[in-house]
Structure formats: structure tokens, C-alpha cells
Amino acid sequence: MRVEELSGDDAAVYRAVAEREDQDGAPHLQDLARQAGLDLERTRAAVDRLQHADPKLVHEVPDTSRTDLGPTYELAPRT
Template sequence: MRVEDLSGEDAAVYRAVAEAEVGVGAPHLQDIARAAGLDLERARAAVHRLWHSEPKILHEVPGAGPTDLGPTYELAPRT
């Protein structure tokens, strides 16, 4: 999967993560959902697809700290 081929909810989630990284840093799922205009479950499904794509488009930030908000996500480095 290539970033250029994303559409719909996957593209909205990608944009939400990219914009958050520039502004406040790696967002939590709740922040991604809000910025993408999706409910939590639809955002979770899009994050899952992008996280498990080949090549990987998103990744979970390691050691983001123990919070009740869950992990944060960043764009994977493009190769």
C-alpha cells in the first residue's frame, strides 16, 4: 500500500496523524478520530489497516508513557 493510494477513512486518518505530528506530536486514537471526523471504532479500524500495511504507514510510538489514553501513533518513515 502506498500513501498516494489512500482514500476515504484511511486517508483522513493519515492526514490527522500527519497534522498532529506537526502541531502537538504523536496523537492518541481519540485525537485521531476527532481530527479525522470519525467515531472511535472506525478510526481504530483505519489505524489498524495503516499499522499493518506493507510497507507500514503508521507505527505505535514505543514508550509513549503509561496513560489511560492508550498508545500514540506516528507516521512510519517513508522508504
């Protein structure tokens, strides 16, 4: 799957990851949901699809801030 082929929730979440990553570093799921204008369940589903796309478009990064908000997400490196 290519970024240009994304639509709907997947496109909104991908854009949210890209925008938040540039501003504040890797965002949490809650941050992505707010940015994309989606509820947590739809955001989680979109993140899952983006993580399992071929090639992978988003990847999970452990949260080092110890805020207990769960993992953060970044755009996957392009090869």
C-alpha cells in the same frame, strides 16, 4: 500500498496523524478520531489497516505521558 492510493477513512486518519504529529507530537486514538471526523471504531480500524499496510504507513508509540489514554501514533519512517 502508497499514500497516494489511500481513500476514505484511511486517508482521513493518515492526514490526521500527519497534521497532529506536526502540531503536538504523536496523537492518541481519540485525537485522531476528532481530527478525522470519525468515531473511535472506524478510526481504530483505519489505524490497524495503516499499521499493517505494506509498507507500514503508521506505527504505534508507547505513551510516555502516563495519561492512561493508550498508545500514540506516528507516521512510519519512509525507507
